[in-house]
Amino acid sequence: MSKLKYALFTGCTAKESTPEQMMSTLAVADKLGIELVELTEASCCGASHLQDYDDFLSLVLNARNIAYAEKHGLTMVTICNTCQLNTAMTKHRLDNNAELKARVNEKLGEVGLEYKGTSQITHFLYAIIDDFGLDKIKEMVVKPLSQFNIAPFYGCHNIRPSELQNETHKTPESSYRPTSLDDLIIACGGTNVDYEEKNKCCGFHAELQSPKTAATLTGNALAGAMDQNADWMVTPCPLCHLKLDTQYHHASVAIGRDVKMPVLHMQQMVGLALGCTPAELGLQHHVSNVDFV
Amino acid sequence: MNNNSITTKDVTFKVFRFNSETDYLPTYKEYKMEVTSEEVVLDILNRIKWDFDGSFSYRRSCRHGICGACAMKVNGKATLACKVNMHEMVELFGNEITLEPSSIKRSVKDFIIDKSDFWEKHAQAKPYLEAEIDETPTMENLVSIEDNDKIEDADLCIQCGACHYSCPAVEINEQFMGPAAFVAAYRFGIDTRDDAQGERLDTVDTPAQGVWDCVKCYECADACPKEINPIDKITKLHNMVFESGKVRKNVASRHAVGFAHSIKKHGLLDEGELVRYSEGNIGVLKHVPVALQMFKKGKIVLPWNMPKSDNLDEIQKLIKSSSTTKF
Numbered sequence A: 001m002s003k004l005k006y007a008l009f010t011g012c013t014a015k016e017s018t019p020e021q022m023m024s025t026l027a028v029a030d031k032l033g034i035e036l037v038e039l040t041e042a043s044c045c046g047a048s049h050l051q052d053y054d055d056f057l058s059l060v061l062n063a064r065n066i067a068y069a070e071k072h073g074l075t076m077v078t079i080c081n082t083c084q085l086n087t088a089m090t091k092h093r094l095d096n097n098a099e100l101k102a103r104v105n106e107k108l109g110e111v112g113l114e115y116k117g118t119s120q121i122t123h124f125l126y127a128i129i130d131d132f133g134l135d136k137i138k139e140m141v142v143k144p145l146s147q148f149n150i151a152p153f154y155g156c157h158n159i160r161p162s163e164l165q166n167e168t169h170k171t172p173e174s175s176y177r178p179t180s181l182d183d184l185i186i187a188c189g190g191t192n193v194d195y196e197e198k199n200k201c202c203g204f205h206a207e208l209q210s211p212k213t214a215a216t217l218t219g220n221a222l223a224g225a226m227d228q229n230a231d232w233m234v235t236p237c238p239l240c241h242l243k244l245d246t247q248y249h250h251a252s253v254a255i256g257r258d259v260k261m262p263v264l265h266m267q268q269m270v271g272l273a274l275g276c277t278p279a280e281l282g283l284q285h286h287v288s289n290v291d292f293v
Numbered sequence B: 001m002n003n004n005s006i007t008t009k010d011v012t013f014k015v016f017r018f019n020s021e022t023d024y025l026p027t028y029k030e031y032k033m034e035v036t037s038e039e040v041v042l043d044i045l046n047r048i049k050w051d052f053d054g055s056f057s058y059r060r061s062c063r064h065g066i067c068g069a070c071a072m073k074v075n076g077k078a079t080l081a082c083k084v085n086m087h088e089m090v091e092l093f094g095n096e097i098t099l100e101p102s103s104i105k106r107s108v109k110d111f112i113i114d115k116s117d118f119w120e121k122h123a124q125a126k127p128y129l130e131a132e133i134d135e136t137p138t139m140e141n142l143v144s145i146e147d148n149d150k151i152e153d154a155d156l157c158i159q160c161g162a163c164h165y166s167c168p169a170v171e172i173n174e175q176f177m178g179p180a181a182f183v184a185a186y187r188f189g190i191d192t193r194d195d196a197q198g199e200r201l202d203t204v205d206t207p208a209q210g211v212w213d214c215v216k217c218y219e220c221a222d223a224c225p226k227e228i229n230p231i232d233k234i235t236k237l238h239n240m241v242f243e244s245g246k247v248r249k250n251v252a253s254r255h256a257v258g259f260a261h262s263i264k265k266h267g268l269l270d271e272g273e274l275v276r277y278s279e280g281n282i283g284v285l286k287h288v289p290v291a292l293q294m295f296k297k298g299k300i301v302l303p304w305n306m307p308k309s310d311n312l313d314e315i316q317k318l319i320k321s322s323s324t325t326k327f
Helices: A019-032 A055-072 A081-095 A098-109 A124-140 A162-168 A180-187 A211-227 A238-246 A248-255 A266-274 B041-052 B086-093 B116-124 B145-149 B168-172 B179-189 B197-204 B219-223 B230-243 B251-266 B271-296 B312-322
Strands: A005-009 A035-038 A075-078 A121-123 A149-152 A232-235 A263-265 B008-017 B027-036 B071-074 B077-080 B096-101 B107-109
Touching (some): A005 A055, A019 A035, A019 A263, A055 A075, A055 A081, A055 A098, A075 A081, A075 A124, A081 A121, A081 A162, A098 B312, A121 A124, A124 A266, A162 B219, A180 A232, A180 A266, A211 A232, A211 B168, A232 A238, A232 A266, A238 A263, A238 B271, A263 A266, B041 B086, B077 B086, B086 B096, B116 B179, B179 B197, B219 B230, B251 B312
Parallel strands (some): A005 A075, A075 A121, A232 A263
Antiparallel strands (some): B008 B027, B071 B096
């Protein structure tokens, strides 16, 4: 297999509130021999809020990000579920609406860019599962996570809406019974924990305007994993991670019980199994204890 | 082998049972059946009633996916019982299938639920045209093809409640109108014959009940048996609220606008400034305890270290030329 190479769309949190997401992505890519070309020109995807204010502007900015991946001739890889959704949704809309694509390209033309639709978009989770391969990861595991019960938390924007995700992912994933993260846990030698909230919302996007709803959803997710005796949770979404890792106080108040547990980024879990050190994976940046490492 | 041949699968059903007149708590009764490849979920409900227990209660009517009466859940998946093939559910979930009403907590008797909350919220959206009617018109009240196209598929809603009872915000926030009501608000609000758009936008812009409390999980998009994609209509309502100039200036609307400000300044989102801009200088103080915890762990970027996108001038030029909304 030739070396895998992607255009990396970091999103905003990897540069700010989840530096460990960036660190662990680079560490895992290095271990797997995946080359990442960072799209330093990329802007924020709008995180599903800019589109509420100005849908067309959101399309233009996301199309610009994809246009840079196209300039490299590479598949764009995201490391945030919401970046994944907004970028994939932009691609879907432009690829299926010639008039809209022309309007967007008229704007991009003002800065010498063009959206062609030639680059695919995938999340790092699916890049390592579908492109690199679970079997190969399994062969590379040097520190199997065999003593841990690990609760997968998928995050909405990688699995819904199904129609878009089925079009985007090479291996279709059911939003009602997702398997990718469970499969990755098993490949890393861990035991996957099944619980009702694993494909539910963490509440991140309503945190400011609807704090009670957001905190209750966070609490339900943490409690669901704890009730199934999970040692820790793992998620491919840095926004879910922020909510679950830093908001446990509010979540505990909202649901009336103490909920707190370690929450790892998907890359950190893989990195641990591949033999990366906790410091390389940025575990020192977590708010909830990660004593188990 | 004939591809049209009927196959069978052995399935164990765990079925929600509850009678509000006699039971304190619900139970799950187990029924084992051989299910054929031709049966839909509604056939199973019928067989439970006809073959096992005549007291089992559920709603059904058209059997053609257009009345919405038989909405329910299969292993948590919102389902129109008359539309979904049973073998497809077994392929998705395995041979142990849990059948439940759309909302467990609203069960009156088995799968029959009290949908009064749904209808009250639906009524809030004014799901009808409000217009001054000329009682002696000289010509038809025509709608252009372009204007009719804006209604999109919002007209196809059958009020089954699948999206409403799949929405986590509806479950937690009793005031939240929910996706079906928003689809109705969009459908009639976008109709050029309607005179009540302003009133509807005011309703959906109201904190707690309106579109701002959507958690953006896309459960409604997956739940809808008519593939209406309610969250797409919620986004359009957001856009209409801004475009109408009627938007209330509060934490929710400023949160959306804050993204544009931040991207214009940095390309990337300034997370800390976004919270301050959304909440205001006083409101932001409630986030200080969490911010301090994050700061200790190296998760807060100070303003003078805020990263910027390369070619920021391009982004700024595009924002200037492409913006369609003012705040």
